[in-house]
Structure formats: C-alpha cells, structure tokens
Amino acid sequence: MKPSGWLELLIAAALVVLAAFVPMFANGYWLSIAVTGMMYIALSTSWALFSGPTHYISLATGAFFGVGGYMVGTMMSDYQLSFWVPLIVAPLVAAALALLIGIATLRLSGVYFVIFTLGLAEMIRNLISWIQNNFLGSRGLYVLTDFRDHHLYWMLLGVAGVIYLLGWIVNRSRIGFALRIIGNDETVARHVGINTATAKVIMFTTTGFFAALVGAIIAPRWSYIEPNQVFSPQLSFLVVIMALLGGAGRLWGPLVGVIPFTIIWEWVGVQFPNQSTLFLGLAFLLIVYVLPNGVVGRIEQLRDRIGEGRS
Amino acid sequence: MKHRPVLQVQGVTKRFGGLVAVNDMSFDVANHEMVGVIGPNGSGKTTMMNMISGAFKPTAGRISLKGRRLSDMPAQKIAREGVGRTFQLVRLLPGLNVLENVMAGAVFGHRRRWGREAEDFALEMLDRVGLEVVAAAPVSALTYIDQKRVELARVLAGEPEVLLLDEWLAGLNPTELETGIELIHALRDEGRTVVLVEHVMDAIRALCDRCVVMSAGRKIAEGSPDDVLSDREVIRAYLGDDDD
Ligand SMILES: Nc1ncnc2c1ncn2[C@@H]1O[C@H](COP(=O)(O)OP(=O)(O)O)[C@@H](O)[C@H]1O
Numbered sequence: 001m002k003p004s005g006w007l008e009l010l011i012a013a014a015l016v017v018l019a020a021f022v023p024m025f026a027n028g029y030w031l032s033i034a035v036t037g038m039m040y041i042a043l044s045t046s047w048a049l050f051s052g053p054t055h056y057i058s059l060a061t062g063a064f065f066g067v068g069g070y071m072v073g074t075m076m077s078d079y080q081l082s083f084w085v086p087l088i089v090a091p092l093v094a095a096a097l098a099l100l101i102g103i104a105t106l107r108l109s110g111v112y113f114v115i116f117t118l119g120l121a122e123m124i125r126n127l128i129s130w131i132q133n134n135f136l137g138s139r140g141l142y143v144l145t146d147f148r149d150h151h152l153y154w155m156l157l158g159v160a161g162v163i164y165l166l167g168w169i170v171n172r173s174r175i176g177f178a179l180r181i182i183g184n185d186e187t188v189a190r191h192v193g194i195n196t197a198t199a200k201v202i203m204f205t206t207t208g209f210f211a212a213l214v215g216a217i218i219a220p221r222w223s224y225i226e227p228n229q230v231f232s233p234q235l236s237f238l239v240v241i242m243a244l245l246g247g248a249g250r251l252w253g254p255l256v257g258v259i260p261f262t263i264i265w266e267w268v269g270v271q272f273p274n275q276s277t278l279f280l281g282l283a284f285l286l287i288v289y290v291l292p293n294g295v296v297g298r299i300e301q302l303r304d305r306i307g308e309g310r311s
Numbered sequence: 312m313k314h315r316p317v318l319q320v321q322g323v324t325k326r327f328g329g330l331v332a333v334n335d336m337s338f339d340v341a342n343h344e345m346v347g348v349i350g351p352n353g354s355g356k357t358t359m360m361n362m363i364s365g366a367f368k369p370t371a372g373r374i375s376l377k378g379r380r381l382s383d384m385p386a387q388k389i390a391r392e393g394v395g396r397t398f399q400l401v402r403l404l405p406g407l408n409v410l411e412n413v414m415a416g417a418v419f420g421h422r423r424r425w426g427r428e429a430e431d432f433a434l435e436m437l438d439r440v441g442l443e444v445v446a447a448a449p450v451s452a453l454t455y456i457d458q459k460r461v462e463l464a465r466v467l468a469g470e471p472e473v474l475l476l477d478e479w480l481a482g483l484n485p486t487e488l489e490t491g492i493e494l495i496h497a498l499r500d501e502g503r504t505v506v507l508v509e510h511v512m513d514a515i516r517a518l519c520d521r522c523v524v525m526s527a528g529r530k531i532a533e534g535s536p537d538d539v540l541s542d543r544e545v546i547r548a549y550l551g552d553d554d555d
C-alpha cells in the first residue's frame with residue numbers, strides 16, 4: 001500500500017550485511033546468544049506474517065519447528081542421509097501439516113484457534129515421542145555435522161533475510177491487504193469479495209514452512225535430538241511473546257522484541273533455571289497489559305501524540 | 312418499459328430453528344431499477360438481504376443474478392459476481408484509514424483493480440460520496456453519516472451490478488437525511504440497480520420505482536410506492552408505526 005517501502009528494504013539489507021559480521025567480533029558465549037537470537041528473529045518475523053495482520057494467535061510454531069529438528073535427526077541418524085536432504089524435505093512436510101491445520105481451523109476464531117493450535121502441537125509432540133520410544137527403539141537421534149555456531153548463524157541470517165523480503169513483498173500485495181482486512185472484520189472481508197479461507201491457509205502454511213526450516217538449521221547445535229524437546233511448547237510461547245513485545249503490526253516489530261528478550265531470557269535461564277516458566281507468564285501478562293501493541297506500537301502512538309500536540 | 316430481471320428471488324425461505332424469518336419470498340429487480348423492501352421491524356428484510364449477499368444460505372428457494380444461481384455460492388463469490396452490500400449497522404475496517412477502507416472494495420470487488428488504479432478509483436468513489444478531503448484520516452475520526460458514506464464508497468468501488476442498501480438512511484439527523492437522500496437519488500440517476508431496505512417513507516416515495524412489502528417474513532404487497540403505501544393490508548401491518 002505504501003509506495004515508500006524501498007528505504008525500509010534498503011535499511012533491512014544494510015542490517016543483514018552488518019549482522020553478517022557479528023561472528024567476526026562475537027565468539028563463544030555471545031555468538032551462541034546471537035545464534036539463539038537469530039533463530040527467534042526468523043521464527044517471530046515469520047509468525048507475524050500470519051498472526052500480525054490477522055490477529056489469529058498461533059501456538060503451533062513448536063510443532064513445525066519440531067518437524068524440522070526431528071526430521072534432521074531421524075533422516076541423518078536412521079537413514080544416513082546428508083543434512084541437506086531433511087533441510088529441504090522437512091519444511092515441505094511441515095508446510096503440508098500446516099496446510100491441514102489451517103484447513104481444520106478455518107471455522108475457529110479467537111481463543112478457540114489459540115487453544116486448538118496449542119492442543120494440536122502437544123498432540124503431535126506426544127505422538128512422535130510415543131512412536132519414537134515404542135517402535136523406533138533406543139537408537140538415539142544423532143546429528144553430527146561439521147557446522148559450528150557461525151555457520152548456523154549465517155544460515156539463520158539468510159533465512160531471516162528471506163522471510164523479511166517475503167514479508168515486504170506480501171505487504172505490498174493483494175494477499176497482504178486481504179489479510180489486514182480479515183484481521184479487521186472477517187465478515188466484511190468476505191462481503192467485499194475476499195476468499196478468506198485461501199488467504200489464511202496460504203499464509204499459515206508459509207509460517208509452518210519457515211518454522212521447520214529454522215528447526216532443521218538449528219538441529220546440529222544439539223547433536224542429540226530428543227523428540228520431547230524439539231517439539232517445544234515453550235518455544236511457541238516465546239515466539240509469541242517476542243513478537244508481541246516488539247509489535248506484530250510491523251514487519252520489523254518482532255526484531256525489536258527479540259533482541260532484548262533473548263538476552264533477558266538467557267540471563268533468567270542462568271539465574272533462575274527453575275523459575276523460567278513463571279517468568280514467561282509474567283512477561284506475557286506485562287506485555288498484554290502494558291504494551292498491547294508492542295514497543296513499536298507504543299513508539300508510534302507517542303509519535304502521533306507529539307504530532308497532534310504540534311498542530 | 313419492462314427489462315429482463317437482473318436479480319431474481321424465487322420462493323425463498325429462511326428458517327432459524329423454529330422461526331421462519333423469511334417465508335416463500337419472490338420478487339424481481341430489473342436493470343436500472345430501484346426497488347424498496349419495506350416492512351415492520353423483524354419482518355425479515357435484513358435476513359432477505361443476508362441471503363442475497365450470501366451471509367446466510369436460504370433454507371429453500373433460488374436467488375439468481377443474470378440467470379446465474381447465487382444461492383449456493385459463498386459470500387465472496389457473490390460479491391465477485393456483482394452484488395455489493397452495506398450493513399444495517401455500519402461496518403468499517405477500524406484499523407484501516409478511509410482510503411484503504413474504500414480500496415478494499417476496489418481491490419477485491421466485482422471489477423478488480425490494483426495499485427495506483429485501485430487508489431485512484433477509490434479516491435473517485437470517495438469524491439462521489441463527498442468525502443475526498445479525509446482520505447488519509449482514521450475511520451474513528453468520522454461522524455456517523457461520514458462512516459456510512461465510506462461504507463457506500465467501499466461498495467461502489469467494487470462496481471457491483473446490484474447494490475443492497477440495508478437501512479442506509481437510518482440514524483441520520485434531518486439535515487444528514489436530506490444529504491443522504493440526494494446521494495442515493497444521484498445513484499438512481501446514474502442508472503444503478505439497487506435494492507433498498509428503508510423505514511423512511513419520504514425516502515421511499517422519492518427514490519423507489521417499486522416496493523416490496525414484507526410482514527412476518529412474507530410478501531404482502533408489491534407495486535409503486537404510492538399504491539403499496541395506501542394498501543389496506545400494508546397499513547394494517549404498519550399500524551402503530553407513524554407513516555411519516
Ligand atoms: N442469525 C439469526 N438467528 C436467529 N434468528 C434471526 C437471525 N437473524 C434474524 N433473525 C430473526 O429473524 C427475524 C427477522 O429479522 P430481520 O431480518 O433482522 O428483520 P428486519 O430486518 O425486517 O427488521 C427476527 O425475528 C429475528 O429475530
């Protein structure tokens with residue numbers, strides 16, 4: 001809708017180039033935080049492609065991410081395939097899964113959608129764990145690669161850049177406009193002629209694809225894949241919290257939330273390893289009450305108020 | 312002169328559980344015709360509009376646009392086929408500004424546009440309803456009549472073959488009402504095909520070529536505004552309502 005998006009894209013490209021140099025300066029502890037941060041930047045930005053405009057809060061990220069990690073584990077461990085095979089296959093499988101979930105949830109809105117996605121993600125996690133433990137036996141899923149943290153970081157940066165570019169294009173396309181209208185009033189959306197089902201399912205499937213891609217890229221970091229861990233419900237919540245903290249209404253909003261939150265979250269994990277869930281809940285409450293439109297929304301609100309004050 | 316009907320409603324019934332909201336309704340709307348649907352509150356007018364626009368499926372009967380059956384299509388398909396509607400309680404998109412609200416119609420409606428072309432056409436429609444100055448404003452800043460104008464502009468921007476206006480004049484003060492009637496009269500002069508649900512009798516007399524009168528879901532009269540408004544059954548149905 002806005003023609004002046006080239007500057008935004010140029011800034012984003014410059015940031016990607018700058019970010020590529022991070023491994024030259026950061027190492028060890030800080031590089032590992034940077035990898036985690038880049039993972040959440042990709043996940044939250046992709047999550048916001050669907051949930052930002054439509055206001056459908058999805059808690060299924062962990063399921064798609066898990067498909068990525070788990071398929072890397074099982075294909076490399078059980079089938080001795082190269083890392084690159086699951087890297088391509090897993091996102092496609094997750095996209096197919098997201099397509100099914102998207103179709104199944106078409107009639108759900110608000111809290112029903114949230115709970116359905118969470119419940120389904122949990123079901124997938126338990127199902128895979130059960131299959132792994134009962135049928136695939138004690139063989140562990142090892143992911144042994146030559147990748148070091150800076151390789152993972154660069155791959156994730158590449159994915160984040162692609163997601164950003166895609167979001168930029170979507171925001172200037174019919175489907176992006178359709179999703180915004182759907183988020184405002186789905187009845188009106190249908191009555192102006194929008195095929196709401198198609199628009200929602202396409203974008204939900206896209207977020208599933210990217211979550212699995214990120215899950216696959218990050219898998220070598222753990223060397224040993226435990227289904228119960230990669231299908232992480234906590235990751236679903238973290239992605240939502242970070243995106244909402246920054247503000248899901250803007251493409252670069254999640255980025256603003258991820259950077260501080262990753263650092264705080266790391267610190268909490270070290271200081272209060274057993275209270276992290278409590279902290280997660282508190283953060284969620286704070287964001288909903290204090291920053292309902294995220295940091296970006298608050299800044300824009302202040303800017304508007306100053307603008308009004310002048311005129 | 313009698314034209315081939317554009318919109319045909321044939322034996323349409325809608326049940327909500329035990330309640331029959333619309334009962335065996337039939338009427339035609341010819342090209343360039345402005346047809347009023349009138350009747351007391353709860354007589355099924357909005358339900359009829361909802362079935363034409365696809366918000367509800369009829370329990371029985373057939374609705375067609377230029378011979379194409381609408382009654383099996385989802386709302387978005389019907390909108391693309393060329394039926395545009397406003398809502399009895401105005402529905403704008405609160406997170407979009409005035410221009411974007413109208414562009415929604417231009418981008419996804421019957422005749423679809425994109426980019427600069429959609430924007431220009433939306434501006435033209437805003438101008439058409441008398442609102443060009445506030446294109447960039449948030450819709451929350453608008454008065455009630457202006458919100459109704461934006462909604463009308465959104466419908467016009469889709470260039471529908473048939474417009475459904477559900478009590479578009481309701482809730483306006485006397486000066487606004489005059490402006491509103493003028494605006495709809497101008498649509499009539501453009502030769503648009505319109506189905507108008509209305510309570511304001513002056514507006515019906517001034518605007519409609521023909522009226523369909525509903526009571527308790529049924530059609531009880533049809534004809535020129537003057538004829539139906541002096542019909543004994545119609546007066547009985549409206550008894551207690553002030554005719555002016
Ligand atoms: N979605 C619905 N579910 C159940 N009953 C409805 C629904 N919509 C309308 N009705 C009922 O149908 C009847 C006709 O309503 P409506 O079409 O709104 O009348 P009008 O527009 O003529 O005032 C009313 O009795 C109303 O309560």
Ligand SMILES: [Mg+2]
Pocket residue numbers: 356357358399
């Ligand atoms: Mg009504």
